[in-house]
Amino acid sequence: MALGEFELIDRFFRRPVRRAVLGVGDDCALLQPRPGMQLAVSTDLLVEGRHFLSTVDPVRLGHKALAVNLSDLAACGAEPLAFTLSLSMPRPDERFLAPFAEGLLALADRHAIELVGGDTTAGPLTIGITVMGEVPAGQALRRSGARAGDALWVSGWPGEARLALEVFRGTLSLPEVDFNAARRAMEQPEPRVALGLALRGVASAAIDVSDGLLGDLGHVLKASGVGAALSLADFPRRPLLARQPAAVQRMAWLTGGDDYELLFTAPPAAADAVQAASAQAGVPVHRIGRITAEPGLQVRDETGAALDLAGWAAFDHFRT
Numbered sequence: 001m002a003l004g005e006f007e008l009i010d011r012f013f014r015r016p017v018r019r020a021v022l023g024v025g026d027d028c029a030l031l032q033p034r035p036g037m038q039l040a041v042s043t044d045l046l047v048e049g050r051h052f053l054s055t056v057d058p059v060r061l062g063h064k065a066l067a068v069n070l071s072d073l074a075a076c077g078a079e080p081l082a083f084t085l086s087l088s089m090p091r092p093d094e095r096f097l098a099p100f101a102e103g104l105l106a107l108a109d110r111h112a113i114e115l116v117g118g119d120t121t122a123g124p125l126t127i128g129i130t131v132m133g134e135v136p137a138g139q140a141l142r143r144s145g146a147r148a149g150d151a152l153w154v155s156g157w158p159g160e161a162r163l164a165l166e167v168f169r170g171t172l173s174l175p176e177v178d179f180n181a182a183r184r185a186m187e188q189p190e191p192r193v194a195l196g197l198a199l200r201g202v203a204s205a206a207i208d209v210s211d212g213l214l215g216d217l218g219h220v221l222k223a224s225g226v227g228a229a230l231s232l233a234d235f236p237r238r239p240l241l242a243r244q245p246a247a248v249q250r251m252a253w254l255t256g257g258d259d260y261e262l263l264f265t266a267p268p269a270a271a272d273a274v275q276a277a278s279a280q281a282g283v284p285v286h287r288i289g290r291i292t293a294e295p296g297l298q299v300r301d302e303t304g305a306a307l308d309l310a311g312w313a314a315f316d317h318f319r320t
């Protein structure tokens with residue numbers, strides 16, 4: 001007999017809570033934020049065929065569904081607390097649910113974030129997660145804090161995830177070892193939670209790079225009422241990306257998407273504090289440009305020539 005809704009929830013998603021007052025099983029979950037803390041809330045929806053391929057390993061899908069949400073908490077400098085899971089799937093397939101729950105809950109445990117509720121229904125495979133985190137009142141990192149003269153930083157190695165997407169699309173071919181590395185970047189991003197926490201009080205603005213660097217930087221510039229100047233010569237790349245043709249590197253870097261790195265600004269005097277935050281979190285950071293008073297974005301290529309950005313649109317679900 002097919003697995004019923006409540007049996008499914010009990011088997012795969014009900015676990016004892018530690019920090020929440022009440023978890024899965026009642027009409028509401030109950031959370032008790034610590035005194036002086038604000039709740040940071042974010043939600044992301046993953047739709048089969050749009051955000052992931054039907055062939056993805058369910059362990060990796062469970063990981064990524066939570067990772068993209070934790071990345072939003074990271075970008076706010078919030079400490080993960082609890083999450084809910086809304087799941088729609090064509091049939092209650094244990095061969096999907098067991099590995100999906102495994103990937104999801106393994107990442108949850110590493111970040112001490114608890115699954116406290118959700119909703120389960122039949123339908124096309126869609127995963128909606130809402131995360132809640134805590135941040136001391138007034139200390140959340142926001143998009144609106146960048147000031148002229150601030151340095152622009154990015155964590156990790158943006159652009160690698162996009163290479164895997166291009167291989168799946170058939171526009172790029174990679175040796176197997178490179179493809180596996182790119183695929184890990186795409187399917188198993190590591191949310192930069194520790195870095196976000198360490199950047200509280202250091203970064204002036206932050207965002208996580210999910211839709212491509214240009215587009216996400218654009219959100220910061222708009223919210224802060226400033227511009228930015230970047231140089232492609234300063235962009236970090238590991239051999240995996242550095243081995244690609246220059247045009248592929250630029251495309252992956254500027255519009256890649258699915259990186260889940262933190263893009264942030266900080267006053268020049270805070271450079272040492274940024275490096276200390278990076279060391280504390282164990283995540284490399286690179287300085288790639290500066291914030292300007294004039295609005296707009298100027299990008300120089302490796303030779304110092306201005307890059308024409310017309311046509312470099314960021315990912316938009318309703319425009320592409």
Ligand code: ADP
Pocket residue numbers: 009013014023024025026027028084085086087115116117118119120
């Ligand atoms: P309600 O009828 O109040 O909407 P449901 O019958 O949908 O409640 O869910 C029963 C309980 O199981 C609730 O506590 C709900 O939060 C939880 N739940 C449902 N689906 C999930 C899921 N996918 N993951 C975690 N908890 C879930």
Ligand code: MG
Pocket residue numbers: 118119120
């Ligand atoms: Mg319900």
